[in-house]
Amino acid sequence: MGFPYGTAPLVILLIAIVSGAAAMLSEATSPRADGRPDLIFATFSKEHAAAYQPAVERFELEHGVDVQLQVVSQRALQGRLQSSMQVGADVPDMVELLDGTLGVFAKGPVEDVGFVDLTEHVHREGLYDRLVTSRFGKWSSRGHIFALPHDVHSVMLAYRRDLVEDLGIDVSMLTTWDEFCRVGREVVTKDLTGDGVPDRYMIDLPADGGDALRLLMLQRGGAMFDEAGNVAFDNPAAVDVIDWYVRRVAGEDRISFPAGWGQNLAKAMTDGLVLFYICPDWRLKQFESDVPSLAGKMALMPVPAWEPGARRTTTWGGTGLAITKQCGNPDLAWKLAMHLYYDPAQLGERFAQTLILPPLKQAWTEPQIDAPSPVFSGMRVGRAYADLATQVPEEQSSAYMTLAVAKLSEAYNNALAHFQAGGEANLHEVARNELKSAAGRVRTVMERNRFLRDGAEIPVAAAAGTAKGVR
Amino acid sequence: MNTPNELQWTLIVLAAAFVALLLVSRRWATNYARTVVLIGVGTVMLLPFAWLVCAAFKDAAVLNDYTFLPPVDKISNKTVNLKNFETLLGEKQTVQGPVNFWRYVANSLFLASAGTFISLVFSSMGGYALAKYRFAGRGPLITFMLASMTIPGVVLLAPNFEIIWRLGWMDTYKALLVPGCVSAFGIFLFRQAIIGVPNDLIEAGRIDGCSEFRIYMTLIMPLVRPMTGAFCLISFLGAWNAFLGPNIFLQSQQKLTLPVVLNQYIGEYSQQYGVFLAGTLLAIIPPAVLFLSLQREFIGGLTSGAVKQ
Numbered sequence: 106m107g108f109p110y111g112t113a114p115l116v117i118l119l120i121a122i123v124s125g126a127a128a129m130l131s132e133a134t135s136p137r138a139d140g141r142p143d144l145i146f147a148t149f150s151k152e153h154a155a156a157y158q159p160a161v162e163r164f165e166l167e168h169g170v171d172v173q174l175q176v177v178s179q180r181a182l183q184g185r186l187q188s189s190m191q192v193g194a195d196v197p198d199m200v201e202l203l204d205g206t207l208g209v210f211a212k213g214p215v216e217d218v219g220f221v222d223l224t225e226h227v228h229r230e231g232l233y234d235r236l237v238t239s240r241f242g243k244w245s246s247r248g249h250i251f252a253l254p255h256d257v258h259s260v261m262l263a264y265r266r267d268l269v270e271d272l273g274i275d276v277s278m279l280t281t282w283d284e285f286c287r288v289g290r291e292v293v294t295k296d297l298t299g300d301g302v303p304d305r306y307m308i309d310l311p312a313d314g315g316d317a318l319r320l321l322m323l324q325r326g327g328a329m330f331d332e333a334g335n336v337a338f339d340n341p342a343a344v345d346v347i348d349w350y351v352r353r354v355a356g357e358d359r360i361s362f363p364a365g366w367g368q369n370l371a372k373a374m375t376d377g378l379v380l381f382y383i384c385p386d387w388r389l390k391q392f393e394s395d396v397p398s399l400a401g402k403m404a405l406m407p408v409p410a411w412e413p414g415a416r417r418t419t420t421w422g423g424t425g426l427a428i429t430k431q432c433g434n435p436d437l438a439w440k441l442a443m444h445l446y447y448d449p450a451q452l453g454e455r456f457a458q459t460l461i462l463p464p465l466k467q468a469w470t471e472p473q474i475d476a477p478s479p480v481f482s483g484m485r486v487g488r489a490y491a492d493l494a495t496q497v498p499e500e501q502s503s504a505y506m507t508l509a510v511a512k513l514s515e516a517y518n519n520a521l522a523h524f525q526a527g528g529e530a531n532l533h534e535v536a537r538n539e540l541k542s543a544a545g546r547v548r549t550v551m552e553r554n555r556f557l558r559d560g561a562e563i564p565v566a567a568a569a570g571t572a573k574g575v576r
Numbered sequence: 577m578n579t580p581n582e583l584q585w586t587l588i589v590l591a592a593a594f595v596a597l598l599l600v601s602r603r604w605a606t607n608y609a610r611t612v613v614l615i616g617v618g619t620v621m622l623l624p625f626a627w628l629v630c631a632a633f634k635d636a637a638v639l640n641d642y643t644f645l646p647p648v649d650k651i652s653n654k655t656v657n658l659k660n661f662e663t664l665l666g667e668k669q670t671v672q673g674p675v676n677f678w679r680y681v682a683n684s685l686f687l688a689s690a691g692t693f694i695s696l697v698f699s700s701m702g703g704y705a706l707a708k709y710r711f712a713g714r715g716p717l718i719t720f721m722l723a724s725m726t727i728p729g730v731v732l733l734a735p736n737f738e739i740i741w742r743l744g745w746m747d748t749y750k751a752l753l754v755p756g757c758v759s760a761f762g763i764f765l766f767r768q769a770i771i772g773v774p775n776d777l778i779e780a781g782r783i784d785g786c787s788e789f790r791i792y793m794t795l796i797m798p799l800v801r802p803m804t805g806a807f808c809l810i811s812f813l814g815a816w817n818a819f820l821g822p823n824i825f826l827q828s829q830q831k832l833t834l835p836v837v838l839n840q841y842i843g844e845y846s847q848q849y850g851v852f853l854a855g856t857l858l859a860i861i862p863p864a865v866l867f868l869s870l871q872r873e874f875i876g877g878l879t880s881g882a883v884k885q
Binding site for chain 1: 636637638639640641643676679682683685686689690692693696733734737738741742746794797798801802804805808809812823824827830836839840843847849866869870873874
C-alpha cells in the first residue's frame, strides 16, 4: 500500500526530515562565537576581506578587541542596510559602500543619514590633504563626508602590446583622442577576411554608452552633478562627448566593438578582435585572472587627452568605508578604519595583492608600487597609475545618480538612433536637445525633494573650510 | 563567392540527403526531415547545458580560451581537471567557523523541502475551504487572494523585513519558512482541483461520521494527488532557486543557501567563473533527480483537467 497523497509529498517530507537533521547536527557540532564582537565590519568584496584579514588580526592583538569581518554580496549588503536603517534594525558597525550607493542613503535630511559624519575627523587627521582630494566628492553629501575613500581608480588603456607593435603603432604618439581615432580608422579597424565585416577594432566601447560614456565625459570636464549637487550633464562637454561617441560606435568612422564582460571579453582579447580596453586599476586583477594566456603580451598607456596637454585619465568606480550611527564604539571603528585604509605599512602589501592604488599619497613610495608586472610586459603598473592619480577628476555623489545615468543613457541612445537613421546632419543639435530634455526631467524629480532643496548641497571644499575653522 | 563554412556544408549535406530520400520514398523523407529538425532543436536546447558541463571541468587558465572543451591534442590535466570542484567542495574558513559546501546543499534541501511540505499542507487546506465551504466574504476573499498575486514580492520586502526583525527572526530559517507557509498560488491551484471533487462524496463522509479534518485528509487529498505532485514540483523549484529572501534574511555564512553562496563567487573585482559553474552544475542535480524520479506524478498533475472526461 502506497502513501495515500502520492510519492512526491512523501519524498519531499523525507528530504525535509533528513536534510533538517543534517543541518541541525552540523550546527550543533560547529564552534560558536561568544557574544557580539566589539566591531562588525561588512564588505561586499571577498578580495578586500582577504586583504584586510591580516591587518584586522594585528589590530585585534594591539587593541585586545574582537573584530568580525563579514563578506556580504553587494546586492544583499545594500538591501539589508537600507531596510535595516529604515526599521532601526541591527546593522554592522562599519560597512564598505560601492560607488554610487551613498546617494541612496543620503536622500533625506542630512541629519538622518545613517552614517557618522566624518568631516571633522577627516580634517583632524589631515586626511583631506594627505589623500587625493578629489576622491572625497564621491563620499560626501551636502558638504558632509560620510565615508572614507578606499581607492583612486585612475583609468588607463590596457592594450595588446604584441599586436599593436606588429601593426607598427607607437602608443607614445597616441596622446589625443583625435590621433587615437585616426590610427584606429586607418591602421587597425580592418576587414581582414573580405566578408565585409571588420575583424579587428581599435577599442572596446559599449554600444549603449554604459559607464564608458560617463567616464569619458568626466575626463572632458563634464560631470553628472556639479559641486553644489545640481544636475550638470547637459553641459557642452557632454554634448561633444556624445557626438564623438556616437561616431565611434556607428557609421563610417566606427573604431569600436562592444566586447562585453566575462567570456566574451576574454575571447575578444585573446583573439585580438579589440586592441585597447578602458582599464581602471581594479580591472588589472580581472585581466590577470581571466586571460592568463596574455601574460607578457599586454601593456598600459594613459588615456588619450581631449586636447593636447589636457588630462590623460579619468575615473571609474570606487569604494568607501562608512561607520554606521548605530556603532557602539565609533572611536574604535575610526581607529580600525585608519589602520586598514591609511596605515602606509599595510598599503604596499595590499597593493601587491589587489593592484588597487590607495588614495594616501604617502603610500605611493612603498616598493610594491614600483614592482614590475609580468602580465603587463614588465611595466611598473602601480607607478603608472600613481602618476595619473592626481589628475583624476572629481565626481560628486547624488541621491539621483541612478536616475541621471539612466536619463543620460536615454539621451545618448536617442542621438545614436538619429545618427543611424539620418547620418550626422544635426547630430550635435540633437545631442544637445536630448541632454537638455533628459537633465530637465531629473531636475523635475529632484525639485520634489524638499530636503535637498531646503538644504542645498554645499561643496566639500567649502565645508572643508568650515570644518577647519571649527577645529 | 565565399567558400561555405562548416555549418553551411552540414546544411547542404542534410538537404541533399533529404532530396535523395524524397526521390525514393516520400514517407522516409518526411521521417528524416522530422528527425533532423528534432535533433537540431534538441541540440540547440542542450548546448548551454553542454557549455556548463565543459566550463565546470576546464581549468581557470583556459576557461575563456575555448567555447567548449580544448581540442583533443590539448586536453591534459592542465586544461581539464577537477580543480573547480576541489575549490568548491573544500572546507572554507568563515567568521562563524569552517563551513563545508555540503552544508549549503543541506540548507537548500531543507528550506526547499520543508517549505514545500508546509506550504502544501496549508495551501491545500485553504483551497479546500474556499472550494467547498460557503461562508460570508468568501467571494471577496478569493478576489483579494488573487489580486495579491499581482503584487511583486520585492515591494513587500521592507515591511516583511521589519516584521521579521521585530519578531526576532533575523538570520533564522523561520524568516523564510513562516511567511512562505501559505501561497496564494497554491490555494488557487488546490481550490480549482478540489472544486471538481463531487459534493456527494463529502456528504457521504459526513453521514459516515467523518470529522471535517478527516474528510480533508482521507477523502479530498487522495483525490487531488496529481495536483499535489505538480504543486510539489513548482514549489520545490521556486524555493530551491530562491535568492532574494535568503540573501536578505540569512546572515551567517553557515546558514546560507546554494544560490546565495554561488553568487559569492562572482565578486566585484574578480570572478571565479569555473567554481561558480561547477557549483551550478551540482545545484542542478537534486531537482533533476527529483523530477526524473517523480516525473510521472508531476506530469500527471500538470495535465490533469486538460481533457474533460
